[in-house]
Amino acid sequence: MDAKESTNERTASRKKKSKRHKENPDEAVGEDYPIDIWLLLASYIRPEDTVKFSLICKKAWTVTCTAAFWTRLYRRNPAVPETTPSTLKNSNCLLFWCRKIEGNRREPMWEFNFKFKKQPPRLKSNCCKGLQPPVQYEDVHTNPDQDCCLLQITTLNFIFLPVVMGMIFTLFTINVSTDMRHHRVRLVFQDSPVRNGKKPRLDQGVQVILDPVHSVRLLDWWHPQYPFSLKA
Known part of the structure; x- marks a missing residue:
């Protein structure tokens, strides 16, 4: 019974949030963290996870455009393989x-x-054409x-x-x-x-x-x- 009541409460809470979002579509949903938080989190990601990190939100992508992000990434990974x-x-x-x-x-x-x-290779897709650095x-x-x-x-x-x-x-x-x-x-x-x-x-x-x-x-x-x- 306790498990069913807990499930019903979560379902009702989701319905209320969905209803509020439909009534106020312009209202922001979730937390808006400052860019300093994202810059701090970026200090712990791997170089191969840069794209995944930039796709989290707009502020995370903005962090990947800064000089501080790339400087820290280079200092943590100075060894770069050579090309044939x-x-x-x-x-x-x-x-x-x-x-x-x-x-x-x-x-x-x-x-x-x-x-x-x-x-440079010829790209047929223009999906990133409107995405410009700040x-x-x-x-x-x-x-x-x-x-x-x-x-x-x-x-x-x-x-x-x-x-x-x-x-x-x-x-x-x-x-x-x-x-x-x-x-x-x-x-x-x-x-x-x-x-x-x-x-x-x-x-x-x-x-x-x-x-x-x-x-x-x-x-x-x-x-x-x-x-x-x-x-x-």
Whole structure:
């Protein structure tokens, strides 16, 4: 009997709340917590739960637009995995520079850096078109290196390269060097992008061959070792 009475009381309470909501649809239902509470809760979420947290309510989403949220998230997770060079397709070469570095051997090695602007994927859905960050957090989302990555190739000696700045990077291959101890990298740059499903024509582009190669790395703009300011 006590269980039935408790169930009936909960059902009646829900009906009253539903009736009040129908009579006053503009009246807010639930508690409205300040944004400081959501900022505090955001300090305990995992990086992979950022999207779930932002979908709780509008204030939770506003917290994910602040610089404090991303700064704390980065300090708790400084180790970011690197990307494989195979992800580079039809990228615009914005910048190129090389520098001499100290290697494991007695003589120095050379580091070739290609900064690319990757083409963003085409989205057919416009569901998030009207969702814009708050005006006071515009500086947080201003990123000139958005969708950029750095292809870093270290060679055992200096290799002269032609001018490729502003060209479209269309092909990347890596295999074993002629000495069977290092790598051999081949890059192809063209003046116009290649259509999907078609192979780039080598006679219409600039081919760059680096051999022997000591190491190859691809760093996204969010990687800790990505050079935001060019000092090389």
